[in-house]
Amino acid sequence: MTMRSESDAALTRTQRARRRDIIDAAIAVLSQAGFAAASVDRIAREAATSKGTVLYHFGSKEGVLEEVVRSLYEEGGAYMTERILAASGARERLRVYLDSNLRFIASRPEHITAVHRILENQPTDAEDDTVGPLRQLLVAGQDAGELGPFDAEVVALMIRAIMDGASFYFSTHPDLDLDRHIAEVIRIFDRATAVA
Amino acid sequence: MTMRSESDAALTRTQRARRRDIIDAAIAVLSQAGFAAASVDRIAREAATSKGTVLYHFGSKEGVLEEVVRSLYEEGGAYMTERILAASGARERLRVYLDSNLRFIASRPEHITAVHRILENQPTDAEDDTVGPLRQLLVAGQDAGELGPFDAEVVALMIRAIMDGASFYFSTHPDLDLDRHIAEVIRIFDRATAVA
Amino acid sequence: MTMRSESDAALTRTQRARRRDIIDAAIAVLSQAGFAAASVDRIAREAATSKGTVLYHFGSKEGVLEEVVRSLYEEGGAYMTERILAASGARERLRVYLDSNLRFIASRPEHITAVHRILENQPTDAEDDTVGPLRQLLVAGQDAGELGPFDAEVVALMIRAIMDGASFYFSTHPDLDLDRHIAEVIRIFDRATAVA
């Protein structure tokens, strides 16, 4: 074991870069070749390194996949949370939720596809958490009289389903008019949640 | 050949019944344990038979999975097509589309989850075909003046995404009030596609 | 078990024909597709029957292969032995040996290829017996002063090797001038065994 202090920034930076390379490679293989093809060896070759090195950095294949998932959530949270919190009013917050979510999805379709494939192939499915905050947002809007009397659970589910479906559609339609697409989704949920 | 009564089923399974058992087992394993866990051996044990028997009847693992997919499409087509064709007018046809689709999904959530997992783990993804007919239905309604000036492609995609998401939700919420859920979805798309 | 007397010629004839069909199918598969491809199932399909039927008639796969070998030896013996015994003098007998052997090989190249493939893939190799009679023929000729002072063992081996090689050559060169080929082989061994 080599000694390595926290302040040894040069090495740490190298290490981080190498980890980033491997995660990027994993994302590329997962999104382009599918879950079954994403072996440690294939990811290593995509990252121009060796199987041993991948496992040296992440301990196990599961470690790599967890980092692929974690980093997406981290980036997604950073991207969306402040935008949504900055919005005032439930209606505006819903608009920003849809807008920032779809823009984030469009900005990294491969990463999102990769995470989908990982989650679909894992026994643990506790995705319900992603619906909770959204439902709360809607219910708060209804309580405040800003949003109409729709079923918040159903609408939240619809929105989640549309977000999940969007990544697949975006990655297969690179020439999409994103602004128009987003505007249309917002318009429809504006109508769906209107008070009148 | 001796005549066999229906009640003799335990001893004299016909080939069709054995195939059905295996397909049911494959659906159960795929939906409950995921694609990666769905080995031929696991499916065989779930069907209370042997690996060799599964491959004897279907030739290969791929043959089993293809039959899982095929049988769902067959059943789904039979279930929905006549209902939708029977409807008059684009608005009514859209309602029937949503209703029959969601009822079919709710009637066999495991089968649908299984097919999702198979398609997600296959290289070839040409699911766009499922959006085409729906878009045509919407455009026809717009041309006839029955439906408003929304973006038919976007709405069709939203509907497809919601259908795809529904099977997961239905299978994880068995106590769901299906009628209410369906009514809400229909209400929202009624609004979204309203002329005014 | 059905009763079947020896005089029940109709059934016996059927049975013999069926066995013959299966042996012919085995020969065809072995010679055309190789030993590895010669599964019971493949042989059965080639014979337009079922795996169960093949095993019913021959007990095991080994039984089929043994019959392929046995029938060739039987036919070969019947074809060659009387011709060779009818020849007078060692030199003439050697000529007839070469001639009848090569003609027999040319008459059923597939059967001979099939037997080669079987023997090559069996642990038991006691092919030396085929050289013995030939060596005796040569030695007798030398003792009688008809043949020269060559090494009988080596010449016998050469002849056997040429016979073995001939079947492969004959089956890959159907347009061969057999008479000329045989004449040449005889001429060479006439010279090789000449007294002077």
Added chain:
Amino acid sequence: MTMRSESDAALTRTQRARRRDIIDAAIAVLSQAGFAAASVDRIAREAATSKGTVLYHFGSKEGVLEEVVRSLYEEGGAYMTERILAASGARERLRVYLDSNLRFIASRPEHITAVHRILENQPTDAEDDTVGPLRQLLVAGQDAGELGPFDAEVVALMIRAIMDGASFYFSTHPDLDLDRHIAEVIRIFDRATAVA
């Protein structure tokens, strides 16, 4: 990288040595137990290693067998080609061909048997190439007036057949007098190809 002495061989096998071990094991199993018995597992055990290691080094079973064939051709070419080219005159060249060929066969009968078994069990058989050069040698000798008016194709085939048969005979008769055997073969073909 530490310097390693030759005597350190037990601990630090180089990849080439390990590959050689596996090829030797494959040759041993093929020649002693036959093609059907030559499973990857059996070869691995013969090489005192594991199935995984064999496939790690050669990629597939086919890769192992190809190397068994390739290495024999390489060694045979190196052994014979220079000797034959060094000979002057067709008659002398034929003698050297027979001599070097038989000596090479006698020097590694197991390897040759192994290659025979591999080629016999492969669909593609284009062994005719081995006859071509030999026939050319004979025809050149006839054109030069050194060799008599025999059928070059037939004689070439006879020689090839004898070479092929020799490996089997040599491996089953380890106490053979090789020099005498070779001398006899050469004598016979000297006579067979004599001008007079």
Added chain:
DNA sequence: GATGAATGAGTCTTCATTCAT
């Protein structure tokens, strides 16, 4: 007599992981 169905043993191959260097 004949055959469809079933099965267990054996084969090749992939792959995540461990380890020595």
Added chain:
DNA sequence: TATGAATGAAGACTCATTCAT
């Protein structure tokens, strides 16, 4: 830090054989 080598577990598939009908 990095990696080549090695390995065992698991998977899909083939196939000879058994058995009930």
